Amino acid sequence: MEAQKVDMFIMTNAKYFESHQLPAIRDRLLEIDDSKWAIIQTLQFKDPTISLIVSLLGGQLGIDRFLIGDTGLGIGKLLTCGGLGIWAIVDWFLIMGATREKNVDKLRQVI
Amino acid sequence: MSSTLSSRKLYTILLIACATGYFWIFYNYAYNPGYQEGVNTCIIKQVTSIPCPSCGTTRAVLTLFNLQLLESLYWNPIGLIIVGIMVFAPIWIAIDLILKKDSLYLFYGKIERFFRIRWVAIISIILILANWIWNIQKGL
Incomplete structure (x- = not known):
């Protein structure tokens, strides 16, 4: 795809991905065919702030x-009182990263 | 099935959870024989003084290990599920590791997909809410 389109995508969606994954995503987007642009644009990503x-x-x-x-994992947390309360607190710090990982997975399924 | 959660990661989480569970049950069994409300780990209960849907599970598991099934169900039916997981998960993981298979991981994926079916999810949510209301009414 054109570098201009790719950079626009990266700029608008950077907050949905882990920063260390952005260069790989950019390279991959530059390689793929222009026909996938429409699909990529319609993808909806989860906001890490909302999940926090x-x-x-x-x-x-x-x-x-x-x-x-x-x-x-949700069922596990629900049934164990948030993992005795410990897992719930640990997840306050892990959930944003986990959300970004999920977003990258979603993008990888398309590109 | 989420691709970020590998089978190794899932087994590690399950083993840590089971180990913590056994430690917690042993601690309560040894130092809290009358099932009095001992150390309270539930954030919801500490903040709002309303019990959460899984409050009372420790007491349910303890009474179930004493073979008092009805009392265990009274404290919290979730205890039955927890005991099932705590007893079978380590055995299943050991078998998987010895035979070098992923059967528990595949089963976990099936369970995840099962609970994503709309009516299953709705029924589960209703059951959990009913259990919550019962917990509040019991005043755990």
């Missing part, structure tokens, strides 16, 4: 994990 807010409010019930699609 949900984690702070409903992390004890595993709602943050359900939100980003980790249903199994």
